[in-house]
Amino acid sequence: MKCLLVVCTLVVMAGALPALLEEAPKDGEFTDDLNLFDARNLTDDEQLALDRELMESKRRLLENPDLYQGDILLTEEQKRALKERNVIPSSANWWPAAADGYVYVNYRFASPSIAKTMVLQAINTWQANTCVRFRDIQNADGKPHLIFQNDNSGCNSFVGRISNTNGQPVNLAPGCLTEVDTPIHEIGHALGLHHEQSRSDRDNAIYVVLDNVKPDKNSRDQFAKEATNNFNVPYDYSSVMQYYSTAFSVNKKETMVAKEPYGQLFLDLSSTSFSFMDKRIVNLQYKCIALNLKKCGVAADPCKNYGYFGTSCKCVCPPGTSGTNCETLNQPYLQALVAAKFPRSKTIVAEGRVTSTGYPSPIAAKDEYIQLIKAPACKKVRLTFTAFKLTQRATDKTCAYQQLTVRKNNNLVIASSYCASEIAPGKVIESEGTTMVLHFKSFTTSPSPGYSATITFVPQASCTGR
Numbered sequence: 471m472k473c474l475l476v477v478c479t480l481v482v483m484a485g486a487l488p489a490l491l492e493e494a495p496k497d498g499e500f501t502d503d504l505n506l507f508d509a510r511n512l513t514d515d516e517q518l519a520l521d522r523e524l525m526e527s528k529r530r531l532l533e534n535p536d537l538y539q540g541d542i543l544l545t546e547e548q549k550r551a552l553k554e555r556n557v558i559p560s561s562a563n564w565w566p567a568a569a570d571g572y573v574y575v576n577y578r579f580a581s582p583s584i585a586k587t588m589v590l591q592a593i594n595t596w597q598a599n600t601c602v603r604f605r606d607i608q609n610a611d612g613k614p615h616l617i618f619q620n621d622n623s624g625c626n627s628f629v630g631r632i633s634n635t636n637g638q639p640v641n642l643a644p645g646c647l648t649e650v651d652t653p654i655h656e657i658g659h660a661l662g663l664h665h666e667q668s669r670s671d672r673d674n675a676i677y678v679v680l681d682n683v684k685p686d687k688n689s690r691d692q693f694a695k696e697a698t699n700n701f702n703v704p705y706d707y708s709s710v711m712q713y714y715s716t717a718f719s720v721n722k723k724e725t726m727v728a729k730e731p732y733g734q735l736f737l738d739l740s741s742t743s744f745s746f747m748d749k750r751i752v753n754l755q756y757k758c759i760a761l762n763l764k765k766c767g768v769a770a771d772p773c774k775n776y777g778y779f780g781t782s783c784k785c786v787c788p789p790g791t792s793g794t795n796c797e798t799l800n801q802p803y804l805q806a807l808v809a810a811k812f813p814r815s816k817t818i819v820a821e822g823r824v825t826s827t828g829y830p831s832p833i834a835a836k837d838e839y840i841q842l843i844k845a846p847a848c849k850k851v852r853l854t855f856t857a858f859k860l861t862q863r864a865t866d867k868t869c870a871y872q873q874l875t876v877r878k879n880n881n882l883v884i885a886s887s888y889c890a891s892e893i894a895p896g897k898v899i900e901s902e903g904t905t906m907v908l909h910f911k912s913f914t915t916s917p918s919p920g921y922s923a924t925i926t927f928v929p930q931a932s933c934t935g936r
């Protein structure tokens with residue numbers, strides 16, 4: 471009966487979107503309700519409410535305050551090492567290669583048991599892209615191995631191989647197994663990968679906004695840098711090891727902002743996935759490339775532009791490159807990722823007009839893109855809005871349904887998000903330097919008119935030219 475009650479509530483509330491979130495079913499009822507919703511063909515707004523609930527539960531699973539960096543288990547030795555600000559040489563925690571060059575990682579499923587499908591899919595994905603081979607040993611054998619289980623602590627793993635243990639847990643609660651990326655991420659930890667935002671070189675790629683991080687020590691620890699070996703693989707915003715931009719936030723504001731404006735598109739729970747650079751770094755770490763070259767009888771790696779020699783005796787090329795040896799660079803890696811995943815993103819370098827997709831036709835799609843507007847040297851971007859109407863704010867006061875985030879300061883961390891009719895016609899927004907970033911997100915297919923503004927480039931005061 472509870473399910474029916476919830477459905478009725480949703481129907482009654484169909485005209486008042488924000489109320490949906492207040493009426494979202496509670497944890498105990500959730501599974502049944504989901505099934506019933508599936509059978510009914512959800513409206514977009516019902517789906518949005520559910521998406522947000524599922525996203526929140528995934529966040530809670532990843533943000534376990536008792537664990538280092540939310541989902542990383544530490545040995546006593548590793549804890550001491552951190553305290554002493556001295557990281558164990560990482561190769562000590564790598565899984566050793568066997569005589570045949572492959573790296574064998576034993577595992578078993580243990581009680582409390584978990585659904586195996588996604589874990590096996592994650593294992594297969596790692597195997598298809600690296601020389602790591604996983605073997606199900608069924609029972610503990612007194613040697614290092616992975617134990618896939620659910621201890622109700624969320625989704626978490628040790629970083630690297632823990633020696634002198636009779637197996638190390640990879641904890642995966644049911645909410646960690648709704649999509650393959652989470653087990654891929656946790657297995658990535660077990661193979662030795664840290665979070666992308668913990669890389670030693672992360673300050674070149676992201677701003678960490680500690681003012682927005684929860685004040686407790688555990689939350690602050692999330693953003694510690696590690697002495698990682700990066701194998702000259704560039705920082706990848708789309709890495710499966712990258713956390714989302716509001717992770718561990720105390721105020722719903724961003725705790726991480728990409729220094730490269732387009733990178734921000736990927737700092738979201740739903741937009742990172744097992745990336746080319748994730749595969750490349752593990753292939754280098756475990757010397758898979760050398761193994762492939764040897765097996766294929768090729769003396770040296772012929773692959774260019776971060777391509778690597780793969781199992782099928784040819785180069786595996788990154789997005790944005792082509793040619794047998796990835797020798798043609800068509801566009802930079804990040805730009806290629808953006809073109810594939812957020813194709814309506816663009817860089818604008820001329821005066822004129824900027825609008826939401828298809829304006830004045832109403833926006834009626836889930837969509838996301840960045841419009842990066844660049845003025846010439848010594849000029850700034852002046853936007854004069856002629857129209858602005860997006861879906862209203864949600865009950866939690868955020869622009870959860872549709873939003874336009876504007877970054878106009880040289881410091882990209884400063885951002886303002888707008889929805890509803892919050893930008894009046896005639897309003898002028900000017901950039902501080904030469905660049906303005908417009909980041910549009912729509913999570914609903916409820917039609918709204920969108921926005922339109924004229925772009926002019928005006929002189930920056932006291933600019934002496936560069």
Ligand SMILES: [Zn+2]
Pocket residue numbers: 541542655659665
């Ligand atoms: Zn993690």
